[in-house]
Amino acid sequence: MDTDRALMRRVTRRDEAAFAEMVNRYAARLLAVAGRLLGSRPDAEDAVQRALLQCFAAASTYRPQWAVSTWLYRILTNICVDELRRRSTRAAHDQSLPIHRTPDGRHDSGAHLDLHRALERVPREARVLLALRYVDGLSYGELARIRGISVNTVKSQLARGKALLRAELSERGGRE
Amino acid sequence: MIEPSVPDRLDDLLTSYFQPGAAPAALASRIVRSARAADAALETLEQRLSIRATPRGVSLIRAGRGERPATAAARRLAERARAEIGEYLRGQRAFFSVPVDLSGAPPFQRRVLEAARQIPFGEGRPYAWVAERIGSPRAVRAVGTALGRNPVPLIVPCHRVWRTDGGLGGYLFGAQLKHRLLELERRTPVLEGCATTRIVCRVGCIHGRHMRPENRVVFASVQDAGSVGYRPCKVCKPSAAA
Numbered sequence: 001m002d003t004d005r006a007l008m009r010r011v012t013r014r015d016e017a018a019f020a021e022m023v024n025r026y027a028a029r030l031l032a033v034a035g036r037l038l039g040s041r042p043d044a045e046d047a048v049q050r051a052l053l054q055c056f057a058a059a060s061t062y063r064p065q066w067a068v069s070t071w072l073y074r075i076l077t078n079i080c081v082d083e084l085r086r087r088s089t090r091a092a093h094d095q096s097l098p099i100h101r102t103p104d105g106r107h108d109s110g111a112h113l114d115l116h117r118a119l120e121r122v123p124r125e126a127r128v129l130l131a132l133r134y135v136d137g138l139s140y141g142e143l144a145r146i147r148g149i150s151v152n153t154v155k156s157q158l159a160r161g162k163a164l165l166r167a168e169l170s171e172r173g174g175r176e
Numbered sequence: 177m178i179e180p181s182v183p184d185r186l187d188d189l190l191t192s193y194f195q196p197g198a199a200p201a202a203l204a205s206r207i208v209r210s211a212r213a214a215d216a217a218l219e220t221l222e223q224r225l226s227i228r229a230t231p232r233g234v235s236l237i238r239a240g241r242g243e244r245p246a247t248a249a250a251r252r253l254a255e256r257a258r259a260e261i262g263e264y265l266r267g268q269r270a271f272f273s274v275p276v277d278l279s280g281a282p283p284f285q286r287r288v289l290e291a292a293r294q295i296p297f298g299e300g301r302p303y304a305w306v307a308e309r310i311g312s313p314r315a316v317r318a319v320g321t322a323l324g325r326n327p328v329p330l331i332v333p334c335h336r337v338w339r340t341d342g343g344l345g346g347y348l349f350g351a352q353l354k355h356r357l358l359e360l361e362r363r364t365p366v367l368e369g370c371a372t373t374r375i376v377c378r379v380g381c382i383h384g385r386h387m388r389p390e391n392r393v394v395f396a397s398v399q400d401a402g403s404v405g406y407r408p409c410k411v412c413k414p415s416a417a418a
Contacts, residue, residue, distance in 0.1 A: 020204035027199035036194055045200060050363065052207050061389045078394035082365040085396035086298055112193050124400050134194035148371030148393035149404045157404065166186060 004068035012059040019056055026069070027052070030076050032135045036119075037080045037128060047083060051076040066145070069136065073146045077128055084124060118168035126161030129154060217356055218265045221349065225261065229253040233275035236327050237261075239349060260380070261330055269380030270297045270366040271412070272331045281327060284312075288322040295336040298361040302340040316340075324348065330357075365394040367414055369406045376401040381412035 002010070002018070004025075010018035027048060034044035034051075054075050055062075062071055119127055125147070132138050132146060143154045226242030228235050231249040234257045236242070245251045256274045263269035278286050291309040295301050306323070307316045323334040329348050335357045339345045347354035368384055369376040371391040376398060377384040384392075395401040398408050398415045408414045 016204075016208050019208065023204035023207065024199075027203050028196040031199055032194055032196035035197075049203065049207055049210075052203070053211055056207060056211050058389070063390055066390065074393070078365060078392075081396045081400075082367075082394050085366065086362075088396065111189060115189055115193050123403055124396055125404050130190065131194060134190045135196060147404065148369060148391065153404050162186060165190075169186070 005064055008059065008062055008064075008068050011056065012062065014059075022055075022068075023052055026072055029136050030072065033073070033131045034076060034080050036131050036135070037077075038083060039116075043083065047076065047079045051079050054079075067142065069138075070142050070145050073132055073136075073138070073142075077132070077146060081124070081128060114169060114172050115165070118165050118172070121168050122161045122164050123157075126157045126164075129157050130161050133158060217353065218360060221353065222262050222265050225258070227254045227257050227261075229257065230277045230279075232279070233277035234328050234331060235277045235280060237329055237331065257331065263380055264330065265360070267360060267364040270361075270364055271378050271380055273380075273412075274331065276328050276331055278327070278332075284310075284315075284318065285322040285325065288319050289326060289328075289332045289334075292323060292326075292334050292337055293332050295333060297333075297366055298364070300336045300338050300358065303337055303345070304340050306337055320345065336361075367395045367398065367401065369393045369395055369401050374406050375409050376406040376414055377409040378412040378414045381409055383409055383411060 002021070004022075007018050007022050007025075011022060030048045030051060031044055034047040035041060038044050038047060051072065055072060062068075119130070122130070128147065129143055132143055138146070140151045140154045143158075144151045147154075149157075221239075224239045225237060226240055227237050228242055229245050229250040231247055231253070234253060237257070245254050253274060257272075260269060260272050260274055264272070278289055281289065287310040288306060291306045294309070303316050303319050303323075304313070307313050307319045310319075312318070319337075323337055324346060326332055326334040326348065329335070335347055335354045337345070344351050344354055365379055367376055368379050368387070369392075370384070370387045371393055373383075375383065376395055395406070401408070
């Protein structure tokens with residue numbers, strides 16, 4: 001089996017089989033990140049499709065000093081974050097739009113639903129980092145490269161996000 | 177009853193919450209198909225445009241051939257507009273900085289066009305929204321007519337106005353192109369930050385142009401960018417946009 005970088009070299013040469021292999025390797029994880037960030041399955045599939053399309057079309061801009069996963073997650077989070085921006089301006093314009101969306105159609109337990117609601121209270125950049133961290137177990141260094149921030153910022157954002165989650169969840173637990 | 181406290185469970189809970197599910201089948205072939213069907217319609221539009229300007233701003237954009245602007249200042253503006261439109265159509269620009277000269281338009285139309293300019297990039301509003309915005313809520317049809325005769329399409333984004341029932345409505349360059357433009361805007365991000373300078377710009381800003389792709393990060397708001405240590409650009413002033 002080719003390594004990610006070898007696979008990417010073939011994708012740069014427009015090798016469709018190599019691209020299909022890469023999609024198989026990453027689609028599920030990309031979809032998990034997008035699904036949890038965007039909250040709806042169709043939006044997530046759309047975002048992943050656009051990210052992979054961009055990766056296929058712009059394969060020549062890939063630099064081998066980057067891990068392929070870092071590059072892919074960078075493209076995907078860029079797309080998701082922009083989609084979230086659109087959604088927030090849309091919601092501000094049209095109050096009737098449901099801001100609180102249900103999770104992406106998978107069967108979620110009560111604990112997951114609580115977590116989903118608590119995550120909505122976490123600032124966007126921290127939420128992006130949490131999703132990347134827990135879907136693929138990415139290191140602080142990789143997270144820093146993906147979002148173009150320093151390792152220390154990654155650490156403080158994650159800690160702050162988790163502290164907020166803890167506070168939200170224990171408050172919810174206390175009420176019930 | 178004592179339950180395990182939330183802090184201890186949080187890591188496990190997050191891991192199970194973010195557990196990847198199954199990917200849709202045939203995703204790769206779908207993507208390759210749409211990559212092949214890359215669309216040339218926007219490119220042809222760019223080549224077809226004639227742009228007229230006065231020394232105050234761009235005054236007319238139409239398909240077909242036009243006369244050359246008379247003065248050097250006007251010529252410069254027309255060229256700048258052409259360059260900006262080109263970038264916009266290639267998904268490299270999310271705002272126009274070139275001024276427009278609407279002095280030739282009647283007052284009602286000017287008000288309509290000014291209202292349409294307020295619609296953010298990548299979004300849409302119904303004709304009725306524009307009518308309400310200019311204080312003539314019953315003049316929905318007149319709004320449609322005024323937008324249909326928009327002297328400076330693309331720069332004044334009349335394509336972002338659609339029908340209240342969700343229908344696309346007409347467009348000066350054809351309804352299909354209207355659809356394409358809205359799609360294009362959905363694909364183009366609005367705010368990008370540079371990982372080396374830690375500055376966040378509107379896409380299309382002169383500073384963003386020197387950014388290498390590997391340093392480019394998209395942000396949802398200037399506030400988000402600020403929360404991880406990026407400051408807004410002083411040239412394109414992104415706070416005004418998003």
